[in-house]
Every structure is written in C-alpha cells, then in structure tokens.
Amino acid sequence: MKSLTRLxxxxxxxxxxxxxVAALLIVLPLISSKFVNYQLSLMAVFxxxxxxxxxxxxxxxxxxxxxxxxxxxxxxxxAYGVTEGWPIPLIFLLCAVVPAIVGLIIAxxxxxxxxxxxxxxxxxxxxxxxxxxxxxREFTGGSQGTTVRWLSAPEWNxxxxxxxxxxxxxxxxxxxxxxxxxxxxxxxxxxxxxxxVKENEAVAxxxxxxxxxxxxxxFTIASLFxxxxxxxxxxxxxxxxxETMSFHTSINMVAAMVIGGSASILGTIFAAIYFVLVPxxxxxxxxxxxxxxxGAILLAVLFLVPGGVVSLPRRIAQVLRSLxxxxxxPARDAETPQNPSDGALAPTATGPKSTEKNxxxxxx
Numbered sequence: 001m002k003s004l005t006r007l008x009x010x011x012x013x014x015x016x017x018x019x020x021v022a023a024l025l026i027v028l029p030l031i032s033s034k035f036v037n038y039q040l041s042l043m044a045v046f047x048x049x050x051x052x053x054x055x056x057x058x059x060x061x062x063x064x065x066x067x068x069x070x071x072x073x074x075x076x077x078x079a080y081g082v083t084e085g086w087p088i089p090l091i092f093l094l095c096a097v098v099p100a101i102v103g104l105i106i107a108x109x110x111x112x113x114x115x116x117x118x119x120x121x122x123x124x125x126x127x128x129x130x131x132x133x134x135x136x137r138e139f140t141g142g143s144q145g146t147t148v149r150w151l152s153a154p155e156w157n158x159x160x161x162x163x164x165x166x167x168x169x170x171x172x173x174x175x176x177x178x179x180x181x182x183x184x185x186x187x188x189x190x191x192x193x194x195x196x197v198k199e200n201e202a203v204a205x206x207x208x209x210x211x212x213x214x215x216x217x218x219f220t221i222a223s224l225f226x227x228x229x230x231x232x233x234x235x236x237x238x239x240x241x242x243e244t245m246s247f248h249t250s251i252n253m254v255a256a257m258v259i260g261g262s263a264s265i266l267g268t269i270f271a272a273i274y275f276v277l278v279p280x281x282x283x284x285x286x287x288x289x290x291x292x293x294x295g296a297i298l299l300a301v302l303f304l305v306p307g308g309v310v311s312l313p314r315r316i317a318q319v320l321r322s323l324x325x326x327x328x329x330p331a332r333d334a335e336t337p338q339n340p341s342d343g344a345l346a347p348t349a350t351g352p353k354s355t356e357k358n359x360x361x362x363x364x
Contacts, residue, residue, distance in 0.1 A: 047272035052225025058263035061198030066125030072245025074230020095231035103223020145241025261308025
C-alpha cells in the first residue's frame with residue numbers, strides 16, 4: 001500500500017513539474033530580451049542535435065564524431081529551399097529525410113566497424129563536407145555562406161509576437177516533438193534492443209537481435225535528428241556556412257553530451273544548456289580561456305559525476321547515505337557487547353543444561 005501511495009505521489013510530482021516547466025517555456029520569451037530568446041532558441045536547436053547523438057552513442061554504444069555534418073546538411077537544404085520558394089513543410093521533410101538517407105548509406109558500410117575505425121569514418125564526414133560546401137558555390141554560397149530571411153512572425157499575428165518570439169515558439173514546439181519521439185523510441189522495444197546491443201552483442205545475437213541492423217538504425221535516426229536540427233538552426237540564425245559542419249562543433253557536442261548525461265533524455269537538455277551557455281560565459285570572462293574552461297568542466301564531471309549532471313542528485317544522495325552510515329557506526333559499536341576473551345564477563349546461559357552444570361559444580 002505504501003509503495004502504491006509513493007508511486008501515485010511521484011506521478012503527481014512529475015506532472016506538476018512538467019506543467020511548471022511548460023508554463024515557464026511559454027511565458028519566458030514574452031518577458032525576455034531578443035538576445036535571451038536567441039540563446040534559448042539555440043539551446044533547443046542543439047538539444048535536438050545532441051539528442052540524436054545520444055541515441056547513437058549513449059544508447060547504442062557507437063562512436064559518432066560527425067553529427068555536425070548532418071546539421072550542416074539540413075541547414076543547407078533549408079537555405080536552398082527557402083531561396084527557391086519551396087513550402088516550409090516540404091523543406092522540413094527534406095531536411096529530415098535527406099540527411100537520414102545519407103546517414104543510412106554511411107551506416108550500411110560502417111556499422112560493422114568498431115572503435116578507432118568507426119571513429120575515423122565519422123570524423124571524415126565534416127572533413128569532406130566543408131570542401132564540398134565551398135565547391136558547390138551556386139547551392140551553398142561558397143566560403144561566405146548564405147543568408148536567408150524566413151520564419152518571421154506571420155501577418156495574422158498582427159504584431160502580438162515579435163520575430164524572435166515567433167521563432168522561439170516554432171523551434172521549441174518542434175524540439176519538444178522530437179524529444180517525445182526519442183522518449184518513445186528509447187522506452188520501447190527499439191530502445192531495449194539498443195541497450196542490449198550496447199552491453200553485449202553476443203547476448204543480442206542469442207536472443208534474435210541483429211547488432212548490425214540496430215546499429216544502422218541508430219545511426220540513421222541520429223542523422224535524421226541532425227538534419228532537423230539544421231532546419232531549426234537556419235530558422236534561428238538565418239545564416240549558414242561551411243563552418244556550421246566543422247569538426248570542432250561535433251567534438252563540442254560530444255563533450256556536452258557527456259557532461260549532460262549519456263543515455264539520458266533529460267541529460268540532453270543539460271547538455272544543450274552547457275553547449276550554448278558556457279562558451280558565452282567564458283567569452284565574457286576571457287575569450288582565450290574558453291577551451292580551458294570547457295576542458296576543466298569536462299574533467300571535473302568525468303571524475304566527480306561520471307553519469308553527467310543529470311546524475312548529480314543521485315550522486316549527492318549516495319554521499320549523504322554514506323556519511324549517515326559513518327555517523328551511525330560509533331553508536332552501533334558502543335551498543336555491541338564485549339567479547340569474553342577481552343576480559344569481560346560473558347552473559348550466563350539459562351536453561352536446564354546450565355542449571356544442571358551448576359548443581360554438579362556445587363556437589364564437587
């Protein structure tokens with residue numbers, strides 16, 4: 001009965017927290033400056049990109065260092081579609097499908113690789129993507145990139161929402177839908193298969209799960225999420241260039257995923273906050289120390305909270321329980337009776353046998 005009550009209470013607590021967070025997300029852009037709304041929108045963008053990375057790395061255990069290439073590909077597709085006057089739903093669909101197809105083709109060839117070999121294949125994606133983006137100037141704008149003006153507040157809005165507020169709501173709604181999709185994936189049959197493949201491929205094969213198939217599937221899903229993030233990125237930044245798909249961006253996303261919490265949907269949110277917020281704060285202090293700050297935070301998390309920021313409450317609870325046990329240890333030692341060999345009298349036994357022994361001693 002107590003467990004049922006506790007379960008019901010936890011559900012109500014989670015529901016209350018969800019409602020409070022939703023209300024905050026709705027109200028926040030209305031009371032924030034344009035710069036803050038821009039930063040919040042960027043967090044939602046990279047949350048989607050890191051979420052895809054978390055599926056392929058955190059849940060399936062593969063190595064992927066080229067997520068920025070799919071983000072850049074999605075951004076370029078969106079830029080070209082906007083320039084050509086395509087409908088926004090069609091642009092969104094292409095931004096999701098084309099990177100997914102590219103990721104599928106790469107995964108079919110690379111999913112059998114492991115470790116360093118797989119890492120090198122994914123590293124090659126941004127390395128190849130940047131010169132290709134510079135070469136196809138008529139589609140990408142070359143080294144200078146391309147600027148578009150779109151995703152502005154519609155006319156029927158009649159000035160109620162500014163452009164930055166409208167973009168924020170569009171980006172957050174799409175990001176929330178992507179998070180809901182990812183949550184259903186990792187909590188369902190597919191997510192269980194991902195975890196088994198990550199833990200032990202031999203066990204996966206023995207129960208009828210194909211590691212190759214699920215690795216390909218995870219990489220394809222991650223590519224799709226990267227393409228959607230590229231669509232959102234262009235909507236927020238209104239600009240893209242070859243640097244969007246740089247290897248530096250991919251490495252920073254991997255570091256952010258580890259800091260936020262690998263194999264955790266909630267940890268992805270912390271990862272996105274870190275990815276956007278920490279470099280900006282470091283630049284305000286000293287731009288030359290940005291890499292130093294990021295590296296120090298990464299090392300601190302790896303040593304102190306290996307599960308990421310999302311596991312911090314659990315880690316604190318473990319430390320408190322450990323301290324509580326140590327505090328109770330002296331009290332338990334004081335209550336423990338002394339051993340007769342230490343010179344103390346042992347408690348006398350009672351009962352028929354002990355009484356008979358005492359009578360014999362008295363008779364002697």
